[in-house]
Amino acid sequence: MGGVSIWHWIVVGVIVMLLFGRGKVSELMGDVAKGIKSFKKGMAEDETPPPAAQQPADPKVIDGAAQTAQPQPAKAETKA
Template sequence: MGGFSIWHWLIVGIVVILLFGKGRISDVMGDLAKGIKSFKKGLAEDETPAQPRQLGQASPDQTIRSETPQETPRS
């Protein structure tokens, strides 16, 4: 019950190639590379410093409570 030998990995590789085909595997690897590149690009865009806010300006995540209708409790 040891590790797999080279023959086990060779048989697994042949089965994978037979199931998916040579072109399909290269397409999947190309799509994976594109995904990694876009992920890295997204991380680089997120690292840009935020603009400093001036005093008295509300941030976009703050909401004004007076615009929402208030419900009155029923008795």
């Protein structure tokens, strides 16, 4: 009582095969395998180091057109 023997697993397997059929069980196992592969691939992608950060853009370049810095004329101060 309380112990699970091989005969219990065989009975459960036979019941599952009768309920779902052989095609459904193999299809389900294929889907599980695809999910595991997809999960492993996602985990491998997370472990790769992120690409190097790009240099900050030149503040003088806006929308691909370079702006030239023109010196401002000096204001003449008058004494009153």
